[in-house]
Amino acid sequence: MAQDYTEYLAINVLNEQQLVSYRSLSRALKVHSNLAKQMLYEFHRKQNAKKPGSVHATYLITGIRRAQSPAHTNGVHSQEDGDDTVMQSSPPLPSSFAPHHEEEAEEPVAVRSVLLVKEEHLEQAKATFDSVTGIHINSLQANGLSDVQSLTECNRKIVESYASEDPLQAWKQYGTIQNPNVKRRTQRKGPPPPARIAKDADAKMKPLAPTTKPTALEKQASKESKDSQESKPASKPSSAKATPEPSKKPAAVNRQGSDIFKSFAKGKTKPKKEDSQSSAEATAAATEPEDEAMGGFSEEEDDAEDGAADVDEVPKESEGKSKKEREADLQAMMDQEDEIMEDAAEAIPDKTAEEQDEGAIDKPDSQQAEEPAKDTVTMENGRRRGRRRVMKKKTVKDEDGYLVTKEEAAWESFSEDEPPPKKIEAAPAASTNKPAAGKKAAKAGQGNIMSFFSKK
Amino acid sequence: MASEATTLRNIVAAFTDFLTVAIHTILYERAIYPQTSFLSARKYNFAVRQNRHPKVCGWINDAVSAVEMELLKGTVERVAIVIFTKDNKPAERFMLDVSRFPTATLADLDTPLERKSANGDNISILPKVDMEEQFRATLSRLANCGSTLRPLPEGSTFTVAIELKGVGQAPIAHPQPWMPVEPTKQDDIDGRVQKRAVPVRAVAAGEMMLECWIEEAAVSD
Numbered sequence: 001m002a003q004d005y006t007e008y009l010a011i012n013v014l015n016e017q018q019l020v021s022y023r024s025l026s027r028a029l030k031v032h033s034n035l036a037k038q039m040l041y042e043f044h045r046k047q048n049a050k051k052p053g054s055v056h057a058t059y060l061i062t063g064i065r066r067a068q069s070p071a072h073t074n075g076v077h078s079q080e081d082g083d084d085t086v087m088q089s090s091p092p093l094p095s096s097f098a099p100h101h102e103e104e105a106e107e108p109v110a111v112r113s114v115l116l117v118k119e120e121h122l123e124q125a126k127a128t129f130d131s132v133t134g135i136h137i138n139s140l141q142a143n144g145l146s147d148v149q150s151l152t153e154c155n156r157k158i159v160e161s162y163a164s165e166d167p168l169q170a171w172k173q174y175g176t177i178q179n180p181n182v183k184r185r186t187q188r189k190g191p192p193p194p195a196r197i198a199k200d201a202d203a204k205m206k207p208l209a210p211t212t213k214p215t216a217l218e219k220q221a222s223k224e225s226k227d228s229q230e231s232k233p234a235s236k237p238s239s240a241k242a243t244p245e246p247s248k249k250p251a252a253v254n255r256q257g258s259d260i261f262k263s264f265a266k267g268k269t270k271p272k273k274e275d276s277q278s279s280a281e282a283t284a285a286a287t288e289p290e291d292e293a294m295g296g297f298s299e300e301e302d303d304a305e306d307g308a309a310d311v312d313e314v315p316k317e318s319e320g321k322s323k324k325e326r327e328a329d330l331q332a333m334m335d336q337e338d339e340i341m342e343d344a345a346e347a348i349p350d351k352t353a354e355e356q357d358e359g360a361i362d363k364p365d366s367q368q369a370e371e372p373a374k375d376t377v378t379m380e381n382g383r384r385r386g387r388r389r390v391m392k393k394k395t396v397k398d399e400d401g402y403l404v405t406k407e408e409a410a411w412e413s414f415s416e417d418e419p420p421p422k423k424i425e426a427a428p429a430a431s432t433n434k435p436a437a438g439k440k441a442a443k444a445g446q447g448n449i450m451s452f453f454s455k456k
Numbered sequence: 457m458a459s460e461a462t463t464l465r466n467i468v469a470a471f472t473d474f475l476t477v478a479i480h481t482i483l484y485e486r487a488i489y490p491q492t493s494f495l496s497a498r499k500y501n502f503a504v505r506q507n508r509h510p511k512v513c514g515w516i517n518d519a520v521s522a523v524e525m526e527l528l529k530g531t532v533e534r535v536a537i538v539i540f541t542k543d544n545k546p547a548e549r550f551m552l553d554v555s556r557f558p559t560a561t562l563a564d565l566d567t568p569l570e571r572k573s574a575n576g577d578n579i580s581i582l583p584k585v586d587m588e589e590q591f592r593a594t595l596s597r598l599a600n601c602g603s604t605l606r607p608l609p610e611g612s613t614f615t616v617a618i619e620l621k622g623v624g625q626a627p628i629a630h631p632q633p634w635m636p637v638e639p640t641k642q643d644d645i646d647g648r649v650q651k652r653a654v655p656v657r658a659v660a661a662g663e664m665m666l667e668c669w670i671e672e673a674a675v676s677d
Contacts, residue, residue: 017597017600019600056603141600142603143600143603143604144603145600145603146485146599146600146603147484147485147503147505147599147600149496149503150503150596150599150600152503153502153503153592153596156501156502
């Protein structure tokens, strides 16, 4: 240990010509500050014995200072003497802790001062003290210190280099003055609730109210952009506002799948399967607008789920087509959808198979054959069943990054007792005005399919 | 403040800031002006001295802007702060070697600079923290140089000089901020006149590469 400090000081003070204060020494060698002070003193003494003037020191004098007239303190170069009236050209500097004396010394008040002096002024400074309670070396430097305030650099280095040390543990080692009553305050972390949910909730609030209005589309578009990356989990809390249903959407899709099973046989399995396949992004994205679109018909939640299942099949609107034409149209329609579907590749064979299935279904159900054309209802038996063409909005991000919302007719099965709701006009072209108009017209025109939704 | 796009202008601006502070520090250290006329300031998180007299500050600012103009042209090799004695003899020179600054044509002064390492990563052109640290160290060394140098005689004065790289680039156009000076004749006739060079520091932070040293004319009296 003894060798360490000599070496350390020799390197830093003499070779590198740095300022070494007792604090830096204690931190560097991990010794108590008082020991560091002694080390500094020893080194200073030895070096100056070898070569006088090679090492220069600054001292810290603590004591009770004699009340003095301003003129006397002029000679002391400790810069904290701002109380002197004589040298007032530079403002008082807070570089040390000496309190200001009272100028009028009628009654000499004992002032306890801590004074930082260069060694050349040491004796002079000591003379200004009534009694000296402590004196120790503050720092060492080679050759002399021109500017006392450069000593501040030592402290800055300490703070910088040793910031990682916990002062509550290190104080014993270094001899820092410690208040025994000090306790560390633990940080109570309260991170703000995930911004996503709040944001989504806000976004959802808007589309909820006027879902059928064209404005809903823009909002959905904006909402879509936020949600397109977030799959179902995100949509769950956000949709919670709309209806309780959508929150269970992922499960709901499957559930609706089973419902679809009930109402229709094979044809529906494919769409459901596709849905689960493309669960992650596209469907969620697609189903979201559907949910919102359907949200307006508040009673139609279930069928909204149904609609979710049917998103993949978008038969083209046409009247009186033969089955083959319908199939061709369906194929074309489905090909359009490829941009949305993540797993479009696997979707296509599914779709083609589905087409045939559809054809198979449609065949025996001649009445159902009407459906692609008109979404009429079949088997009116107090309970309407059938496939219905629903306007679904799909918001898609095309290659330029623009969100394009398309109104596309999607088939979905429904089953209700009410008179059919208003007709939804199928319009594959993207349009924002048409849906509203179409829906109104549909309501007036065709059967009351849509009203079936209300009851569910 | 340049964030990613450091241009030559930014580099030169950073250097001129440093130069201003360095000049003030040297003036304080060598007591060219009374030390009481300096107030404490902070630069690069370091306590420095700054002169308070408006004319002094004004002169220094003008000199530094003239240096900046030359730096932007890319003609400067070294910047010197020369301390003269009363008899107009240079006693000391504080040299800053800036020959390794990047140079650019007038059109490219505001072009962002980029340097890639061997494996294609972008090396920072002007790493601010690094640079500040090194400037701090240089100023700290400069500040303490007062102790190593011989005390100056009374009435010394100072000036700022630049040494140019090539021949045909002297800024003697009108208005003329610079006075052309003959190369210093320190070590010609006598031979006994020696110069002592004291290295101060070298700064190498990104593209900011400069060296600083002090040349002292041996006083042969």
